[in-house]
Amino acid sequence: MAVSHTIKQGEHLSSVALKYGFANYKTVWLDESNSGLRRIRKDPNVLYPGDVVMIPERTTKSVDAPTAKIHVFRLVSSDLKLSIVLLQFYNRPIGSTDAVLALSESSDSLTSDADGLITDAITARDETAELRVIGLEVQVRIGHLDPVDTPPGQLARLTNLGYYLGPTNGTVDPTQVRSAVEEFQCDNQLTVDGLCGPRTQAALEKVHGS
Amino acid sequence: MVRDPAMSDRPGENLVHITALGTAADHPDRDTQLLRVAPATEDQKNTFRPAFFPVAYWGVREILFAFDSSFVSPRIAGHLGELLELRKRHPGAPLSVFGHADPVGDDDYNKQLSGRRAQAIYGLLTRQPGHWEDLYSHPFGGDDWGLRAAQVALDTLEFTPGNFDGKLDEATGAAIRNFQNSNGLSETGSPGPKTREALFRRYMEKLLGNELRLAPKDFLAKGNDEAGKGDFQGCGAFNPLLLFSRDAQKRLDHPNKKAQRNHANAPNRRVVIFLFRPDSEVDPQKWPCPRVKEGIAGCKRRFWSDGQARRAPQAKRREYNDTEDTFACRFYDRIAGASPCENVAHVVRIRLFDQTRAVLIGAPFEATITPKHATLANQGQTAAGFSDHNGDAVLFDVAVPSTCNMRWSHAGSDPNRSTSQAAAQFEYELDVFIDLTERDEDDDENEGETADDPGVMTLEAARRRLNNLGYSPGSTITRSLKLFQQDIGLRPEEQTGELDSKTADRLRHHHDILRNPPLLPPAEPRPKPSRPPAQES
Numbered sequence: 001m002a003v004s005h006t007i008k009q010g011e012h013l014s015s016v017a018l019k020y021g022f023a024n025y026k027t028v029w030l031d032e033s034n035s036g037l038r039r040i041r042k043d044p045n046v047l048y049p050g051d052v053v054m055i056p057e058r059t060t061k062s063v064d065a066p067t068a069k070i071h072v073f074r075l076v077s078s079d080l081k082l083s084i085v086l087l088q089f090y091n092r093p094i095g096s097t098d099a100v101l102a103l104s105e106s107s108d109s110l111t112s113d114a115d116g117l118i119t120d121a122i123t124a125r126d127e128t129a130e131l132r133v134i135g136l137e138v139q140v141r142i143g144h145l146d147p148v149d150t151p152p153g154q155l156a157r158l159t160n161l162g163y164y165l166g167p168t169n170g171t172v173d174p175t176q177v178r179s180a181v182e183e184f185q186c187d188n189q190l191t192v193d194g195l196c197g198p199r200t201q202a203a204l205e206k207v208h209g210s
Numbered sequence: 211m212v213r214d215p216a217m218s219d220r221p222g223e224n225l226v227h228i229t230a231l232g233t234a235a236d237h238p239d240r241d242t243q244l245l246r247v248a249p250a251t252e253d254q255k256n257t258f259r260p261a262f263f264p265v266a267y268w269g270v271r272e273i274l275f276a277f278d279s280s281f282v283s284p285r286i287a288g289h290l291g292e293l294l295e296l297r298k299r300h301p302g303a304p305l306s307v308f309g310h311a312d313p314v315g316d317d318d319y320n321k322q323l324s325g326r327r328a329q330a331i332y333g334l335l336t337r338q339p340g341h342w343e344d345l346y347s348h349p350f351g352g353d354d355w356g357l358r359a360a361q362v363a364l365d366t367l368e369f370t371p372g373n374f375d376g377k378l379d380e381a382t383g384a385a386i387r388n389f390q391n392s393n394g395l396s397e398t399g400s401p402g403p404k405t406r407e408a409l410f411r412r413y414m415e416k417l418l419g420n421e422l423r424l425a426p427k428d429f430l431a432k433g434n435d436e437a438g439k440g441d442f443q444g445c446g447a448f449n450p451l452l453l454f455s456r457d458a459q460k461r462l463d464h465p466n467k468k469a470q471r472n473h474a475n476a477p478n479r480r481v482v483i484f485l486f487r488p489d490s491e492v493d494p495q496k497w498p499c500p501r502v503k504e505g506i507a508g509c510k511r512r513f514w515s516d517g518q519a520r521r522a523p524q525a526k527r528r529e530y531n532d533t534e535d536t537f538a539c540r541f542y543d544r545i546a547g548a549s550p551c552e553n554v555a556h557v558v559r560i561r562l563f564d565q566t567r568a569v570l571i572g573a574p575f576e577a578t579i580t581p582k583h584a585t586l587a588n589q590g591q592t593a594a595g596f597s598d599h600n601g602d603a604v605l606f607d608v609a610v611p612s613t614c615n616m617r618w619s620h621a622g623s624d625p626n627r628s629t630s631q632a633a634a635q636f637e638y639e640l641d642v643f644i645d646l647t648e649r650d651e652d653d654d655e656n657e658g659e660t661a662d663d664p665g666v667m668t669l670e671a672a673r674r675r676l677n678n679l680g681y682s683p684g685s686t687i688t689r690s691l692k693l694f695q696q697d698i699g700l701r702p703e704e705q706t707g708e709l710d711s712k713t714a715d716r717l718r719h720h721h722d723i724l725r726n727p728p729l730l731p732p733a734e735p736r737p738k739p740s741r742p743p744a745q746e747s
Contacts, residue, residue, distance in 0.1 A: 012249060045248040083255040089262040090492040122249060134489050136260060144246035156246040162259035168244050182515060182540055192515050209255030210248045
């Protein structure tokens with residue numbers, strides 16, 4: 001019997017797959033029943049509240065193995081990472097710099113590479129984290145990045161990139177949004193009109209990395 | 211959310227300090243970034259760029275420059291203490307200097323002029339006479355330092371040049387020779403390059419004192435660009451604090467209104483320093499603002515898409531701290547955005563009389579000002595002092611509109627009394643309205659102008675004028691008008707208690723324009739406010 005799951009904020013394919021007992025998100029993502037989803041969402045890690053994911057049936061795999069012997073079964077699960085590129089405005093990347101990513105169950109010390117990239121292994125359960133770098137303490141919400149063709153997704157990227165300077169308490173300041181979009185467009189040789197159309201969205205996704 | 215431990219550990223309130231010389235303030239703590247990111251199953255990434263914004267602000271008004279000049283007045287010494295305090299509150303916060311001009315003149319001219327003022331401030335703060343020599347030896351339009359600058363510097367250093375007329379007369383020559391003598395220079399009596407360098411340097415040292423020491427590395431681009439890109443720049447007239455209404459602008463553009471227009475535009479002429487988050491550093495090549503000597507193309511690239519409309523006069527008068535839409539440059543708007551200091555400071559003069567209509571000079575007063583829209587800077591401020599040689603109590607940075615509870619006495623009534631005694635008994639007291647007219651009327655720019663373009667006086671505006679003239683505030687408007695009509699000698703049939711146009715004209719005349727008291731003695735004491743802004747030069 002087919003089961004469907006409706007995405008809530010903060011969920012991504014790996015966390016959903018895990019919830020239904022799938023160690024490898026690809027089993028769910030690449031299932032035929034999700035071809036429609038894959039057409040509108042290119043990245044299984046960037047889903048939108050309301051998206052519907054079909055959960056395939058769990059198949060039981062049987063393997064004959066003689067007793068009184070030791071057998072090794074390797075569980076293929078996907079590695080989940082969190083990658084963040086650290087940049088400064090009007091300056092070089094924040095490279096070769098120490099950072100700490102505090103997850104709910106561990107606190108990992110990392111060092112950015114020359115391009116400012118830090119990468120940390122995470123689990124599908126990790127959602128809330130804190131990043132400490134260059135004297136800042138930043139709250140991080142994993143899985144909360146919405147698709148770039150949605151206004152919340154655009155706003156999230158403009159915020160991450162330091163363009164959106166408006167309130168973060170839920171109210172959105174339209175002038176600040178316009179300021180953010182125009183400044184981003186100006187920095188990226190796009191027509192400066194304050195509107196986040198397809199070209200601006202594509203650039204936003206490219207610059208942000210997802 | 212990005213929490214900057216350095217900022218949040220600061221005890222006490224934010225500093226906000228606004229004076230006739232300038233402003234200094236911590237920026238309000240900012241709502242900070244919350245990173246919404248996606249995990250990666252392949253090579254997806256997220257990018258985090260900490261937002262770029264200032265943590266504090268220090269600004270100087272035009273009064274601290276010679277008129278139409280980038281030469282720095284010695285009066286700046288009175289405002290440098292604020293910068294020192296901000297540096298102590300924000301150690302390691304790099305600075306960048308922005309000069310602003312008023313909208314008169316063309317864009318290129320204004321950009322250069324405002325940039326020169328920014329350069330002068332930068333040169334002063336970093337104690338680099340070379341920047342001043344550059345300005346001195348390359349006059350620009352009306353900005354020609356000339357000998358007058360040397361005279362002011364000599365005078366400040368107590369070498370008594372005699373006057374500031376820019377002429378190399380006996381006294382000036384002698385002062386220069388004395389200076390040269392004291393500084394191991396050959397006594398030519400004329401300020402050549404070596405003399406100028408020493409003179410500028412000593413002058414700077416005198417103004418800055420010992421504690422305020424800044425080096426190029428304390429600025430945003432760390433002096434990495436020879437022409438100061440990233441460290442100091444001019445915004446021309448692209449970011450005015452105040453724009454007149456179209457009608458007012460047309461009036462002020464009239465050739466014989468030049469002095470008035472200059473005066474009204476004063477708030478736009480300012481130099482502003484932002485202090486940024488401690489580890490901010492800027493690559494000059496990536497910094498959007500052009501160098502001082504470069505043109506405006508780089509500026510225009512950073513304009514809002516509706517930038518030209520923003521900086522042009524519109525139907526109504528606009529002030530940045532009200533409408534937040536007067537800046538054409540989006541880049542500057544983003545930096546200055548949260549600043550409590552980018553505002554127009556109003557100076558109000560209230561002339562004090564006693565009940566016999568005598569002007570009270572040197573009269574002790576105490577004024578408690580309650581703004582209609584209270585902000586950090588001006589909640590219920592109390593100012594105390596003595597009225598000046600015109601009999602005016604001068605109040606700085608009064609938010610308009612406000613009411614002011616004014617208490618005053620005759621001068622010399624108690625020579626030993628200090629003005630700040632809480633229990634002081636004043637002879638007179640009156641609640642005065644500041645800002646009497648509806649905003650649309652733009653009367654602020656009509657100082658000295660008579661009734662050829664008065665706008666319509668509302669009943670409320672009349673009531674407030676009558677109140678300020680001492681007609682009992684508790685009385686009905688009809689009764690007050692009648693009394694006023696009686697006092698100004700209207701015929702009995704004209705004493706209707708109604709606000710007809712003749713009465714309105716006379717009321718405006720007596721209250722707004724008349725520097726001398728009305729001819730007839732009133733029943734009660736009447737202070738007479740004049741109109742803001744009326745700043746001394």
